Amino acid sequence: MTLMYQPHFQISNNLLTYISAIESAKAIIDNSPLVPAWEAKFRDEALVRSVHYGTKIEGNDLSAEQAGQVLSLEKTNDAQAVLEQTGLIARERDIQEVINYRNVLAWIDQQPLLKTEQIAESSLINLETLNLLHRLTMNSLLEDEQVATLRTKQVIVRGARDGQVVFRPPVAAEIPFLLDDLFSWVKSEESQNLHPILRAAILHYQLVYIHPYVEGNGRTARAFATLALYEAGYDFKRFFSLEEYFDNDVDAYYQALLSVQQNPKQDLTYWLEYFTYGLALEIDKVKAKVAKLSQDLKLKRELGQQVALSERQIILLELLQNQGSMTSDDAQKMLPNVSVDTILRDLKDLILKGVVKKHGVTKGVSYSLD
Numbered sequence: 001m002t003l004m005y006q007p008h009f010q011i012s013n014n015l016l017t018y019i020s021a022i023e024s025a026k027a028i029i030d031n032s033p034l035v036p037a038w039e040a041k042f043r044d045e046a047l048v049r050s051v052h053y054g055t056k057i058e059g060n061d062l063s064a065e066q067a068g069q070v071l072s073l074e075k076t077n078d079a080q081a082v083l084e085q086t087g088l089i090a091r092e093r094d095i096q097e098v099i100n101y102r103n104v105l106a107w108i109d110q111q112p113l114l115k116t117e118q119i120a121e122s123s124l125i126n127l128e129t130l131n132l133l134h135r136l137t138m139n140s141l142l143e144d145e146q147v148a149t150l151r152t153k154q155v156i157v158r159g160a161r162d163g164q165v166v167f168r169p170p171v172a173a174e175i176p177f178l179l180d181d182l183f184s185w186v187k188s189e190e191s192q193n194l195h196p197i198l199r200a201a202i203l204h205y206q207l208v209y210i211h212p213y214v215e216g217n218g219r220t221a222r223a224f225a226t227l228a229l230y231e232a233g234y235d236f237k238r239f240f241s242l243e244e245y246f247d248n249d250v251d252a253y254y255q256a257l258l259s260v261q262q263n264p265k266q267d268l269t270y271w272l273e274y275f276t277y278g279l280a281l282e283i284d285k286v287k288a289k290v291a292k293l294s295q296d297l298k299l300k301r302e303l304g305q306q307v308a309l310s311e312r313q314i315i316l317l318e319l320l321q322n323q324g325s326m327t328s329d330d331a332q333k334m335l336p337n338v339s340v341d342t343i344l345r346d347l348k349d350l351i352l353k354g355v356v357k358k359h360g361v362t363k364g365v366s367y368s369l370d
Contacts, residue, residue, distance in 0.1 A: 004177075004181045005178070005181035005182055005184070005185045005206075006185075007185075007202050007206075007268050008265050008266060008267050008268060009198075009267060009268040009269045009272055010267070010269045012269055012273060014273045014276075014277070015198075015269075015272060015273055015276055018273070018276040018277050018279070018280040019195055019197060019198075019276055019280075021280045021283075021284065022197065022276070022279055022280050022283050025236075025280075025283045025284055025286070025287035026234070026236060026283065028287050028290065028291055029236050029237055029239070029283070029286055029287055029290055030236075030237075032290040032291065038314065039237060041311075041314055042237070042239045042286075042289070043237070043238045043239065046238060046239050046240060046241050047071065047102070047105060047238075048064065048067060048068045048071055049064070049241035049243065049244045050101075050105060050241040050242075050243045050244070051067055051071060051098055051101045051102050051105065051243075052064045052067040052068075052098070052243075053241060053243040053244040053246070053247040054101050054219060054222060054223075054243035054247075055067075055094075055097045055098055055101055055219070056247050057218065057243065057246055057247040057250055057253070058097070058218055058219060060094050060097050060098065061090070061091065061094050062090055062094045062095070062098060066088055066090060067098050069086050069088060070082055070086070070088075070095055070098045070099060070102075071098065071102055073085060073086070076099070077099055077103070077139075078099075079092040079093070079095035079096040079099065079140070080092060082095050082099065083095060093141065096139075096140050096141055097141065100136060100137050100138065100139050100140075100141065101137065101219060101223075103136050103139070104133055104136045104137055104219070104223045105223070105226070107132075107133075107136060108223060108226055108227045108230060109230075109238060111124060111227065111230065111231065113230070113231065113232075113233050113235070123186070123187075123231060124227060124231060125183070125186050125203065125224070125227070125228055125231070126183055126186075127179055127183060129224070129227070130179075130207070130212070130220065130224060131148035132148070133220050133223050133224060133227070134147065134148045134212075134213055134216055134220045135147050135148040137216045137219045137220050137223065138213075138215065138216040141215075141216070142214070142215060142216070146213070146214050146215070148213075149213070150172075150175050150176060150179075150212050150213065151172050151175065151211075151212065151213055151214045152172050153172055153214070154168075154169075154171055154172060155169060155211065155214060156168050156169075157169065157211065166254050166258065167257075167258060167261060169209065169210065169211030170209075170210060170211070175210060175212050178206075178210045179210060179212060182203075182206050182207075182210070186199070186203070196228065196229060196232035196233070196234050197229065197234060197275075197276055197279060198272055198276075199228060199232075200225040200226075200228040200229045200232075200234075200275075201225065201268075201271065201272050201275035201276065202268060202272075203221075203224055203225050203228055204221050204222060204224070204225035204275065205257060205260060205268060205271050207220070207221035207224060207225075208221045208257055209257075209260070209261070222242070222243060222246070225242075226242070236283055236286055237286070237290075239286040239289075239290075240279075240282040240283055240285075240286050241282065242278060242279060242282060244282070245278035245279075245281060245282055246278070252274070253274075256270060256271050256274035256275070257271060259271055310346065312335060312338060312342070312343070312346050313346050313349070313350055315334055315335060316331055316334065316335075316343075316346060316347065316350070316356075317350075317355070317356075317369070319331070319334050320356070320367065320368065320369050321369075324368060325359075325366050325367060325368040326366065326367055326368075327365065327366050327367075328340065328343060328344065328347075328365065331343045331347070331367075347367060351370075354370055355369065355370055356368070356369060356370055357369070357370040
């Protein structure tokens with residue numbers, strides 16, 4: 001079968017360098033014997049960043065702290081209820097966007113990883129999933145008839161910050177055919193032979209270009225690319241946030257997307273370099289974090305051994321990570337609402353687990369990582 005959609009790009013030295021760095025970091029991250037409580041903490045932090053920056057890039061006015069407050073109400077899906085429970089002063093729409101994107105990422109997180117030979121056959125990369133993600137993204141934000149429904153009118157894309165026209169997507173009549181071509185390509189041998197990171201980047205670009213819905217295309221495209229990465233085993237323990245990279249320089253993000261349309265051959269090379277460079281940056285941060293924890297907690301002595309830590313103990317270990325040693329007074333300042341006896345019990349438990357070492361006696365006592 002001859003496909004109409006054929007992505008054009010070059011495997012540049014930059015692409016090889018970035019993908020090599022990602023693969024190297026992935027091996028370290030996947031094999032790091034992290035404490036379960038640390039993993040939960042890192043995932044929660046990455047979720048807040050992804051939701052905050054993933055909506056901020058589209059013009060959401062909530063701060064990272066406010067987004068975190070919304071996300072803390074995990075079972076609340078109504079913006080008005082969130083406002084009543086948190087006391088936040090914010091637009092209902094901004095609250096709903098954060099709730100929705102949380103639900104999108106939660107759904108993606110529940111999907112199973114696939115083996116290489118299963119990706120073409122059992123993949124969720126199809127129109128049904130795209131519509132589902134759009135429905136989750138735009139719940140209570142669009143009229144029902146516009147949710148998960150391909151647009152039937154021409155639209156233009158404006159930048160969230162300056163309101164300038166960024167580009168004009170294809171006419172509505174072409175959308176079903178463009179999507180059919182894209183998903184046919186995803187199942188093709190050509191696509192399956194591509195590195196999963198490149199395939200995810202191409203999906204991201206092409207969905208932004210096609211712009212299948214009247215609104216919510218950016219968030220849906222970014223979520224779809226994340227799903228493609230996760231499905232292929234490139235989830236990096238869910239510790240990273242590409243959305244933060246995109247939002248860090250929105251103009252660069254749009255220019256990277258536009259570079260394809262501005263090229264006579266619609267060459268994707270620059271966009272792929274931009275995407276993989278951002279992922280390499282994010283994954284390098286994750287690698288540094290997990291490598292440091294593995295070293296400091298000496299968990300590499302027995303790869304399978306894990307130490308269960310409470311949230312308070314995690315905070316104490318972060319303090320030790322940052323300043324090398326601490327006193328009980330330092331610990332109290334970090335945990336002002338926790339009694340001295342409880343803090344001392346936590347420290348004693350860390351000492352027994354071989355994670356923390358005690359120095360001195362009585363008033364001269366200090367603690368360091370063992």
